[in-house]
Amino acid sequence: xxxxxxxxxxxxxxxxxxxxxxxxxxxxxxxxxxxxxxxxxxxxxxxxxxxxxxxxxxxxxxxxxxxxxxxxxxxxxxxxxxxxxxxxxxxxxxxxxxxxxxxxxxxxxxxxxxxxxxxxxxxxxxxxxxxxxxxxxxxxxxxxxxxxxxxxxxxxxxxxxxxxxxxxxxxxx
Numbered sequence: 679x680x681x682x683x684x685x686x687x688x689x690x691x692x693x694x695x696x697x698x699x700x701x702x703x704x705x706x707x708x709x710x711x712x713x714x715x716x717x718x719x720x721x722x723x724x725x726x727x728x729x730x731x732x733x734x735x736x737x738x739x740x741x742x743x744x745x746x747x748x749x750x751x752x753x754x755x756x757x758x759x760x761x762x763x764x765x766x767x768x769x770x771x772x773x774x775x776x777x778x779x780x781x782x783x784x785x786x787x788x789x790x791x792x793x794x795x796x797x798x799x800x801x802x803x804x805x806x807x808x809x810x811x812x813x814x815x816x817x818x819x820x821x822x823x824x825x826x827x828x829x830x831x832x833x834x835x836x837x838x839x840x841x842x843x844x845x846x847x848x849x850x851x
Contacts, residue, residue, distance in 0.1 A: 697727040697823035705731065707750035714828025717848030720759040721833065723776065723826040725749035730822050735838045740780055745788065745798045748778045748835060749824060755793045756833075761849040764789070764833075765810045768849060774807065778835070778842070785812050787844050810844065817841045 693711040707726040714721055728750040733739050740746050748754045753775035760771050764787070775793040779786035789808040792800065817839050824837040833844040 693724065694727075697825055698821050702729070702822065705729065708823070710823075710825070712826035712828055716762060716828070716831055716846045718760060719762045719846075719848050720757075721762075721828045721846065722757045723754065723828070723833070724757075725754040725776075725824070725826060726751045727823040727825065730820075730838050736780065736840060737782070742781050743779065745801050746778050746780055747797045748776050751796065753777070753790075753793050753795050753797070756789065763845075763847045763849060764808055765845055767808050767810065769808060777801065780814070783813070785814055785842055786810065787812055787842070812842045812844060814840050814842050 691709055693709040695711060697708055697710045707728040710725055710727040712723040726749045736742070755773055756776040757773040758769055758771050762769055769789065773793050774789040774791065775795065777788040777790055777798060779788065787808070787810045788806055790801065791805040791807060792802065795801070817836060820839055821836050824835070827834040827836065828846070831846055833846055835842050
């Protein structure tokens with residue numbers, strides 16, 4: 679009788695809620711998730727969190743004036759459990775790709791219907807459901823890894839020494 683031992687497949691790394699917490703020894707981007715509520719709406723952001731690693735991020739790793747996946751690898755996904763407003767625009771419940779178009783003075787936040795794609799390889803502007811201008815700001819806190827927060831009626835993207843805020847409100851009935 680012939681037996682073949684097959685090693686168990688390695689478990690996929692579980693997403694972390696705070697990629698900047700604790701000792702970080704991975705040079706790779708790690709799976710991360712941010713969850714929060716805005717009134718009755720649960721907002722979930724699933725992303726791969728890259729590290730700074732002594733690199734120039736803004737205008738370097740993340741070029742200005744090019745659509746960015748706002749994370750690493752697969753498109754960053756944002757899911758709304760119920761309709762809400764991002765800025766003044768109504769967003770239906772569902773899952774979207776969360777892209778940004780970074781610039782030195784202004785960014786454009788983009789929600790796109792195609793959330794199942796690698797980076798922005800197949801990005802199609804015709805599938806955008808939202809484009810919203812936001813102003814980046816400097817942060818006193820250095821964040822080695824990209825991190826998202828949902829708090830105080832806003833979505834925050836923070837990495838290196840830069841943050842953007844996107845206003846979120848629950849849809850009034």
